[in-house]
Every structure is written in structure tokens, then in C-alpha cells.
Amino acid sequence: MIEMSLIIIALIAILIGGVLVGFGVHFVPVGGAPAAMGQAPGIATGVAMLAAGAGLAGLFGGALASPLGIAVALAAGGAGGGLMMAITCTMVNVIYVYGMGIPAASGKVLKDPITGDSQKEYKSQGTEGHGLPFISYVGGVIGGIFGGLGGTLIYYELLQVYTAALPAMLGADATAITAVAVSLAGIFAIGIFLVNSVLAAYNITGTIEGPHDPKFKRFPRAIVASAIASLVCGIVAILIVVV
Amino acid sequence: MSVKIEVIEGGTPHNTILAAGLVAAIVGIYLTYVNVIMNTTAFAVFGGLGAVAALVWGSHAVKRLASYGIGTGVPSMGMIAFGSGVIGMLLATKFGLAAPIAAIIIGAILGAIFGGISYYILKMHIPVMIQSMTELAIVGALTLMGFCAMVTGRFTFDILAKGTTAGIFGAVPDYSMSLIGGSIITVTFILGAIAIQHPFNACLGPSWKQDRMLWLAVECGFLSMIGLAVISFAFLGFAGVVLNLVVAGVGWFYAFAQYIMLSKRDAAAWLDMKPIVEPEGGH
Numbered sequence: 001m002i003e004m005s006l007i008i009i010a011l012i013a014i015l016i017g018g019v020l021v022g023f024g025v026h027f028v029p030v031g032g033a034p035a036a037m038g039q040a041p042g043i044a045t046g047v048a049m050l051a052a053g054a055g056l057a058g059l060f061g062g063a064l065a066s067p068l069g070i071a072v073a074l075a076a077g078g079a080g081g082g083l084m085m086a087i088t089c090t091m092v093n094v095i096y097v098y099g100m101g102i103p104a105a106s107g108k109v110l111k112d113p114i115t116g117d118s119q120k121e122y123k124s125q126g127t128e129g130h131g132l133p134f135i136s137y138v139g140g141v142i143g144g145i146f147g148g149l150g151g152t153l154i155y156y157e158l159l160q161v162y163t164a165a166l167p168a169m170l171g172a173d174a175t176a177i178t179a180v181a182v183s184l185a186g187i188f189a190i191g192i193f194l195v196n197s198v199l200a201a202y203n204i205t206g207t208i209e210g211p212h213d214p215k216f217k218r219f220p221r222a223i224v225a226s227a228i229a230s231l232v233c234g235i236v237a238i239l240i241v242v243v
Numbered sequence: 244m245s246v247k248i249e250v251i252e253g254g255t256p257h258n259t260i261l262a263a264g265l266v267a268a269i270v271g272i273y274l275t276y277v278n279v280i281m282n283t284t285a286f287a288v289f290g291g292l293g294a295v296a297a298l299v300w301g302s303h304a305v306k307r308l309a310s311y312g313i314g315t316g317v318p319s320m321g322m323i324a325f326g327s328g329v330i331g332m333l334l335a336t337k338f339g340l341a342a343p344i345a346a347i348i349i350g351a352i353l354g355a356i357f358g359g360i361s362y363y364i365l366k367m368h369i370p371v372m373i374q375s376m377t378e379l380a381i382v383g384a385l386t387l388m389g390f391c392a393m394v395t396g397r398f399t400f401d402i403l404a405k406g407t408t409a410g411i412f413g414a415v416p417d418y419s420m421s422l423i424g425g426s427i428i429t430v431t432f433i434l435g436a437i438a439i440q441h442p443f444n445a446c447l448g449p450s451w452k453q454d455r456m457l458w459l460a461v462e463c464g465f466l467s468m469i470g471l472a473v474i475s476f477a478f479l480g481f482a483g484v485v486l487n488l489v490v491a492g493v494g495w496f497y498a499f500a501q502y503i504m505l506s507k508r509d510a511a512a513w514l515d516m517k518p519i520v521e522p523e524g525g526h
Contacts (some may be wrong), residue, residue: 008489032316046316172418179419180404183426185330190429194326195357203359203365206314225360232356236330236349240400243337 002165003239004018011155011234017153018196018230019223021055024146025200026219028054029136030083030212034128038102041136041209043130047201048194050088051147054086055193057084058148063155063186073156073212074149079146085140089132104131111211114138129209138212147197154230155189158237163242195233196226254453254508257307260443261378264300265347268293268385272343275392276283289489291471295494297389298435301382302442302460303453313367316448318380321440327353327376328383329432332391333467335384336400343398346384353379356501376486379439386435387428394431395422396473397484403428420477427474434470435524438463455505462502465495494500 028050031042043050065076073213090210096102105122106112106221107129112119131154131185162181167174203222271293277286305320313320331353335346358376361367392398406420418424422431442460446452471489479487 030313046319048316048319048322072361143377165279170401170418172416177424179416180421183423183428184333187423187428188333190432191329192327194322194469195330197325198315198326198359199317199357199365202313202361202367203318206316221364221366223362228360228364229357229377232353233327233330236334236353240334240337242336 002161006161006164007238007242009100009221010161010230010238013157014154014192014233014234014237015227015230017150018192018226018233020146020153021051021107021151021193022152022200022203022222022226023219024055025051025197026208026222027141027143027211028191028202028208029089029132030181030201030207033099034207035085035130038096038100039106039129041106041131041133041208042207043088043140045094045131046206047197049051051197054081054084054088054144055147055151055197057081058144059151059155059186059189059193062148062152063189066156066159068092069127070156073152077148077152080102080147081144081146081151082141083086083144084143084148086137088234089137089140093137095131097139102130104133105129106133106209106212108209108214109135113212118219121139135212136210139212143210145193146194150196151193154192154234155185158185158188161238162241169241184240188233192230192233192237195229199229201224253465255304260300260303260457261377262295264303264382265385268389269299269343269347271296272385272389272398274324274394275396275398276340278396278483284340284396285486287393287396287475287479287483287484290389290396290398291464291487292310292389292391292431294386294389294435294462295468297382298438298464299457299460300385301439302456302463303380304378304382305440306443306447306451306456307371308369308379309447310369311369313369315445317366318440321436323357323376324365324379324383325387325432325436326383327357327380328387329428330434331380332384333428334405335388336391336398339399343385343388346388347381350384351377354378356458378415382439383435386439387431390431390435390467390471391422391428393486393487394427395478413470422478425477430474430505434467438467450509451510452505455502455510458498458502458505462495462498465491465498470494 029042034040035042036044058077061080062077063074066073074148106119165175244268274289331349338345354377358373362372404423407414408417446456468491472491
């Protein structure tokens with residue numbers, strides 16, 4: 001059997017990781033269908049797709065770096081998620097500006113909080129803004145970093161638990177079960193990641209412009225929700241080696 | 244928020260689909276246990292059929308929840324269904340012969356908690372929220388278990404985690420050759436998640452018809468089964484693989500033909516639209 005301290009540390013880490021994922025979603029400029037038609041700012045898809053694309057990129061990056069220790073793994077996860085979002089945001093704006101011929105303008109603020117650029121003049125009538133203003137771009141990268149960090153933290157701690165517990169459970173030596181431990185930790189991390197990102201998506205009712213959006217202020221309740229959901233998922237994920 | 248944009252008119256009531264899907268999925272998954280009794284792999288295909296039944300129920304549950312205009316897009320529902328489903332299913336596989344029942348119970352607990360979080364903490368005041376999230380988590384867990392049973396012929400953790408590879412002195416255990424160790428579970432996850440959300444995502448709108456969407460769900464389920472039947476080459480004997488491939492192929496073709504026929508029927512209904520009349524004194 002595995003030590004209680006390892007389980008408690010893992011549960012706390014999963015809780016923190018889940019909260020990071022849920023909090024990170026609030027930064028990402030999710031535009032949904034209106035954004036695809038150039039009628040609202042943000043990346044033109046839903047949270048589920050962005051989470052699967054950007055967040056899991058960070059998670060996989062962190063997972064690959066996990067043999068080098070938790071610090072390197074977390075750094076790689078955060079960098080992977082942030083980098084993926086940076087590339088996505090850049091290409092989204094390239095397509096908006098050069099493909100659809102629309103400038104980036106926020107509908108929620110008069111001035112970009114970072115650059116101070118005026119937004120109102122560029123906003124078309126009848127829309128809520130369009131394209132990806134600088135603040136949304138920065139929000140996307142921050143959200144990607146949080147998502148990658150959270151996903152990697154969940155994966156890393158679950159991997160520690162499984163590496164410790166699986167040899168006794170399956171009656172094999174530690175090197176033989178590495179594949180099972182990695183795969184189990186990976187699929188549980190993906191599951192917990194998706195649950196948290198969709199719950200956070202419910203909190204922002206599907207779309208958000210970024211950290212300057214008034215909906216961003218709803219994040220405290222998403223943190224409570226993510227904490228509970230991650231704890232429940234974490235308990236189930238650890239029960240598999242205890243039962 | 245929470246304004247119902249579409250109502251279910253006519254067709255089979257949701258509870259009937261729920262009951263039929265649940266029973267068919269359980270029976271299908273348990274039929275794969277005949278493999279153990281008769282020492283064969285030919286019954287693996289029933290796991291896939293059970294998963295298809297669960298997916299049909301799941302696609303209707305997605306429709307029921309998504310028709311409230313939830314705002315996050317239909318695919319997110321497939322993702323949370325399988326995100327919670329995979330967590331419940333993996334724990335359930337530890338319960339041996341009771342695994343399918345355990346999958347329902349653990350899935351229901353997880354789904355109810357996530358539904359409660361959405362309703363009470365995130366203030367998504369949708370009447371069917373808790374029930375739908377519960378159903379979706381159960382569907383996710385049962386579909387995954389059915390597909391895993393189809394690929395490996397078994398549904399218990401020790402088999403799903405333990406594979407064999409050919410050694411000098413016969414087969415030796417190799418954990419990286421198993422369904423979980425080889426990360427086949429991840430492929431199964433995404434094949435199921437796409438199959439559950441696509442039917443309503445493709446059929447939603449004013450011309451939504453229940454039979455067309457459900458046939459598309461059957462088609463998506465069998466399409467995922469074809470992919471998994473190919474994967475099952477690595478785990479099953481000849482009889483099991485051939486049955487998997489044939490049933491998946493024939494089922495997919497029949498369901499696809501049905502779906503095309505119904506699409507043509509509903510497309511013809513739209514051709515009867517009257518042209519838009521110009522208002523008096525218009526431009």
C-alpha cells in the first residue's frame with residue numbers, strides 16, 4: 001500500500017491543478033460561433049476545443065518533461081500551453097485581418113488596458129467588436145500558461161501515486177508498469193482537465209473576451225466549482241489504486 | 244440565459260430512449276463475459292453494440308440539455324460526458340464482474356456532483372441540468388466500457404492493463420501492450436466523445452427530427468466501432484476481429500443509408516418553402 005502522505009499531497013496538487021485550469025479558462029478569449037462570423041471578438045471556437053488544443057498541448061509537453069523533475073515539468077507544461085495559445089492567437093489574427101479583412105476591436109472596453117489604443121472607432125456597427133485585440137492576445141497566453149501548469153501538475157502527482165502503487169497491485173516490477181502508470185495518469189489528467197474547463201465554460205456562458213471582460217469577475221465561483229470537481233475526480237482517480 | 248429554444252415535439256419520449264439505451268448497454272457489455280465462460284473472443288462485438296446503444300441514448304440526452312441554449316457549444320457536452328465518464332469507468336473496472344453496474348453508480352455520482360456544481364454554484368439554472376449531467380456521465384462510462392470490452396473482449400482492470408508479447412518461451416506479460424498501457428483508452432475516449440456530440444451538433448436547427456438524429460448517432464457509433472475493430476487486431480483472436488469488422492461495417496453502412504434517406508426526406512421538406520414575399524412599398 002502507498003503512504004497516506006503521498007495521497008494527501010496528490011489530492012492537494014490535483015485540487016490546485018484543477019483550480020488553475022478553471023481559472024485559466026477565464027483569460028482565454030473564447031469567441032464561439034459569433035466570432036467565426038466576425039461579430040464578436042475572440043478565437044472562433046468553443047472552450048472544449050480550445051482546452052483540448054491548447055491546454056492538452058501544455059499537458060503533453062509537461063508529461064514529456066516529467067522525468068526531469070517537477071520544476072522542469074511544470075515549466076515545460078506552462079510554456080507549452082502558453083506557446084500553443086500564442087501561435088493560435090497570432091494565426092487567428094492573421095486570418096481575421098488578412099483573410100476576413102476586419103480590424104481587431106474590443107466591444108467591452110473603450111481603450112485597450114495594456115496599449116491604451118482606442119477601440120470604439122474600429123468597431124463595426126451592430127457587432128460586439130471583432131478580431132483579437134492585444135489584451136485578448138495577452139489573456140490567451142496567460143490562460144494557456146495556467147492551463148498547461150494545471151494539467152501538468154495533475155498528471156505529475158497522479159504519476160507519482162501510480163508509480164508507487166501499481167507494482168504491488170499488478171504484481172510486477174516498477175519498470176514493467178511504467179507504461180500503465182503513464183497512460184493512467186495521462187487519461188485521468190485529460191478527464192479532470194476537460195471537466196474543469198467545461199465547468200468554467202458554463203460559468204462564462206460560453207464566450208468571454210479576456211481578462212478585461214466584465215464576465216471575468218465571475219471567476220471566484222468557478223474556483224469554488226473547480227476545487228470541488230477536482231477533489232471528487234482526484235479521489236476517484238486515487239481510489240483506483242486503493243480499492 | 245436558460246431560455247428553451249426548441250422543444251421536443253412528438254417522437255419517442257426521452258425516458259423510453261433512456262431505459263432502452265441503459266438496458267441494451269448493460270446487456271451488451273455483460274454478453275462479452277460469455278468470452279470468459281466459453282473461452283472465445285467472438286462475443287466481444289456485443290460490447291461495441293452496447294456502446295452504440297448508450298451513444299444513441301447519450302445523443303438524445305445531449306439534445307435535451309443543449310436545446311436550452313447553454314452557450315458553450317454542443318461539443319463541450321461530449322467532452323464533459325467522457326471526461327467524467329472515463330474517470331468513473333476506470334475505477335469501475337476494478338470491481339470485477341460488477342464493473343458495468345459500478346460504472347453506472349460511479350458515473351451517476353460524478354455526474355450528479357458536476358450537475359449540482361453547475362446548477363447551484365455556477366448558477367446555470369436549467370431544469371434538466373442535474374439529470375442530464377448524470378445521464379451523460381453514465382453514458383460516457385458505459386460507452387467506454389463497451390468499447391474497451393469490444394477491443395479486448397474483457398472489461399476488468401487486470402486484463403485491460405495487462406498485455407502479452409511473444410517471447411522466446413511463449414507469451415510473456417508486457418504491460419505496454421495492453422489497452423491502458425498502450426494508451427488505446429485515449430483513442431477510445433475521443434472516438435466516443437466525437438460520436439456522442441456530433442449527432443445533435445449536425446442535426447440541430449428548426450428542421451431537427453428525432454429519427455434522423457438518432458440514426459446519425461447509430462452511424463457515428465458504428466463508425467467508431469470500425470476504428471476500434473481495426474485496433475482489436477492487436478488483442479483478439481481471428482473470430483473476434485472478423486466479427487467486429489463485419490458487424491461494424493454492415494451496421495455503419497445500413498445506418499448511413501438510413502441517415503442519407505432521412506436527410507433527403509427532410510431536405511425535400513425544405514424545398515417546399517414559399518419564396519420570401521417582398522413587402523409592399525419595399526425597395
